[in-house]
Amino acid sequence: MHQLQEKRRDPVLDAWLRRACRRGRQAQRVLAPLMPARGYFPDFLTPAAASGGLECGIEAVLCTPRHQLRAEVTLLSVRNPLPTWARALADGETGTLHQLGKALRQYHDSVLAPAWQDIASRIEADRLHRTRTQCSIDTEAMLRTFAPLLRWQRPVLAADYPVDRDVHLQGRGLLLVPSYFCRNTPVALLNEGLPPVLVYPARTGRPPPPSAAGSRLAPLLGHTRAAVLQTLHEPRTTSELARHAGVSLSSASEHATVLRKAGLITSTRERHRVRHTLTPLGVDLLAGRA
Template sequence: MPITFRLTDPASCRWAISPLRETLSAVRLLTQPHRQGYHQPWLRAVAPALAELDLTPLLQVTRYTSYNPDFLFPPPAAPEAGFADELAVVRGAPAARVRAELSRCLRQQHGRRLPPPAQALVDHPIRARNLLADTLAACWDRLIEPWWPRVRDVLAGDIAYRTHLLAEGGLAAVLADLHPRVHWQHPTLVVDIPTTGYRDVEAGLALMPSAFEWPGVGVILDRPSLPTIEYPARGIAALWEPRSDPPAALARLLGATRATLLAALTEPTSTTALARRCAFPNSTVSEHLTVLREAGLVTTHRTGRYLRHTRTPLGTQLASP
């Protein structure tokens, strides 16, 4: 049986970006070789850091195919929370909740008789919570934060695409395109995964794009958490690809720097991420984006705290090989 949500108010669906949840999804990816295809360049880059990190406790409780403790996945408090804010919520989880959720997770894996390392986590919930939070912080610092502008741009680009789809075709068009295992027939949303559950959604449903969730789809169902669907973001196939050189004719027309920037804007992108992608200083990127915008080749809009730059139809036509 699948997971079933009954949406009392479909208009209450909202998108969110969670750096903490991306960190957890990346950790879970490490034990799933069949899900690593798109992320081989990242895995090679973080291999030295992985060799220095002890992920054993975190891997014990974040297996992809079984229940994960909900206190590690706090509901999004804003469209885009900061990692430190999300981690503070994890660190503040009450001992009773930590013990109950760790027990549920580990007994689902091992049965009533837990091996000593697992039993120690259940018996000492505050120590376990702090250990898991410290490990998450190290994973963020070493594995995700250096690449976060690039990852975040893919997630924001997915949201920009789906909000445009929502404006054109309504919620049915968005949910039909979300994931092959997600099915919408008003007022019921079904997520076809190998577990069962039902929840009336009165206060909203969070839709959370992920760079590391492919090819699966994740669900947070249990109260008091906000019901959440985590799905693979569009554009992850090109997430780790090095930039390609712009067409020679475009470089002659615009100059090499502006042509490179225009060619790299394959999706809505921030100034910082575009600078990293193209190996230019932020000030250089900002200066040349101003010229491209004045020429009608780029538009800029604000998403939360960030400015996003997008090619116009004319810019896309010029940048096409």
């Protein structure tokens, strides 16, 4: 919903946006006031129970305690004009809640479901990359794969965020959620009494075809280094990097060192191997995004 309201369209989501804007307009009109593109939006719209699937999530929204509905809708109204029915929603009026549930279901069916295969594949690729690192090395190595978006400095995980804020886990776990739609900075729940969640942009997948990216980057990086960078459209070990880029093992290692120092890739040791991965900056450079 935030992306549909953005004036500056993200090229990564461009194809999805063109389709989505033609669908589910009625549901979008209902939901848009509750989900402004900037600033606060209610925590009750992203319940933890949604991990059990769409219907579990909608049921959790409909069962939100009245005191939470009232507090969060009131907070939303401070900086956002709300429709008249928002008062009934804040009071937990049954009919209004069911209309909200209907809109959420219609929105999913018309806007998200047609693109779900692409969404799910990108999320799964991100999750596989993180969990493989965590299982083969440890959790701290996994946290370092988020650089430069997230910065792990034991015992603090730091992130660029619209407001200056500290979240103390106090022994609770942190749920890291890869998002197809989250673009620039991570998103966290406002209510610190809820289970801690951090939503972050999922890895954006493959860059443009090598010919397009290579022609732009070769004069800047040199043909070989540009080829090495392009080869990392998916994580590779140094030997895999050498084989796919057509260079020697020592040359691949040297180029990876330069690209890592430039902030374009990260390198994670996995026992006797080193695996190289594009950073968000490296992905954007290959895609030609500012």
